[in-house]
Amino acid sequence: MPPTPTVSTLAELAELAGVSVATVSRSLAGNTVIAESTRTRIVALAREHGFQVNQAARNLRLRRTGAIGVVLPLGHEAEQHLSDPFFMSLLGPLADAIADRGHDLLLSRIIPKDDRWLDAIVDARRVDGVIVIGQSNQIDAIERVARRYRPMVVWGADMPDKTQITIGSDNVAGGRMAAEHLLAQGRTRLAFFGNIEVPEFAARYAGFQQALAAAGGGQATLLPVHLTSEASYSAIENYLAGHASPDGIVAASDVIAMSALRALAGRGKRVPQDVSVIGYDDVLIAMHTNPPLTTVRQDVARGAAILVDLLFRRMEGEEVESVAMTPELILRASA
Structure with a gap:
């Protein structure tokens, strides 16, 4: 049980300790301007007498909210x-x-x-x-x-x-390394899945394009899908229903990449044999997808x-x- 409060104000505690109110206030705040021995003695007195700092009042005085x-x-x-x-x-x-x-x-x-x-x-x-x-x-x-x-x-x-x-x-570097990996695997029909209205995704797409340009160009598709699982799945499913499948996909996020895995499976496409898929973020679930997701990790x-x-x-x-x-x-x- 905490002690019954016998000291309720900084002034009372200061009088008990034989120091100024400012010294008590600084000691309770852990201010190292005050000698450690003094701080320790004042904190012990505060505990002994059940004194609690009014944090709301302190924050108001210091013009902060905490x-x-x-x-x-x-x-x-x-x-x-x-x-x-x-x-x-x-x-x-x-x-x-x-x-x-x-x-x-x-x-x-x-x-x-x-x-x-x-x-x-x-x-x-x-x-x-x-x-x-x-x-x-x-x-x-x-x-x-x-x-x-x-x-x-x-x-x-x-x-x-x-x-x-x-x-x-470094989103540009991330998009570039993902595309470079697919190109090194011999993939030639690449696609970027993501809404480049988002600045981070636009930068990833810029890196994706840099890798393609460095490799001499090649066929590439931009599919501006949204981020949520169902919206991205629906957009990818609709795209695959009306177009030839790419053989390599860089997704702007792991959620989009997981939607791509589901849509490809529904179309009978094998990953990675028919289509390689790379996500972005490395969220915890990425290692538990089927197959486990290659991705660009953000720490x-x-x-x-x-x-x-x-x-x-x-x-x-x-x-x-x-x-x-x-x-x-x-x-x-x-x-």
Whole structure:
């Protein structure tokens, strides 16, 4: 049982300890300006007398909320949900990294109704900083806020001509290495499955095209399928029903790649004998598909740690730069 509180204010605790209120406040906050022996004595007194810091009052005084906003704008994919395998793989380590910094996570899934949705979030002042997961088709809305609101970082495609600080994989390199692998296998009828309205997917497609150009061109197809499992399956199934099958597919995400595996099986196409398939992300389920999925891995755990580190450095006023992590081709049975 916790002790019955006998001290209820900082002033009472300061009088008991024989120090100033400022010393008590700094000691309870772990401020190393105060000698360790003093901090230890004051913390022990606080516990002994059941004193609890009023965190809400402290945050108000320090003009902070103790929360970080994590925002998922779905302008291009209104049917996508938080249960999406990529979101799940990123949100876990992100929540842990934020908690390790002593902050809460305030999660928002946004279907933009206008171009002021991000302004509304930052202007409400309910959070100390914002992490945006994915740029969707909302680059302009994100960029406008990035110009005036510093404590914000974005998971997405690198934008050298923009103000926003981005963290993600080198998507061009990832798309290129996937296509190069298929070309090295002797595949000549390649296809890219993904909606290039999404900046990350556009960059992956650019890398895909670079590999084709370096190999002397060749036949290639772009199928702008959406991200959700059923929507991507339906689009791929409809395409295969009316066209000759490609012999190599680079999918913009693992979810799209898994839909391709299902649609190809329904058409009697063997993977990888008839068609090689490569995904992107390396979500946990990718190794359990039939056949196991070859994919381009994004190190999302490292990415989550970088997102949080850069955000808190920006919150302290530091200058930081965007980070593009090197992707890795994970070879499994599908290609």
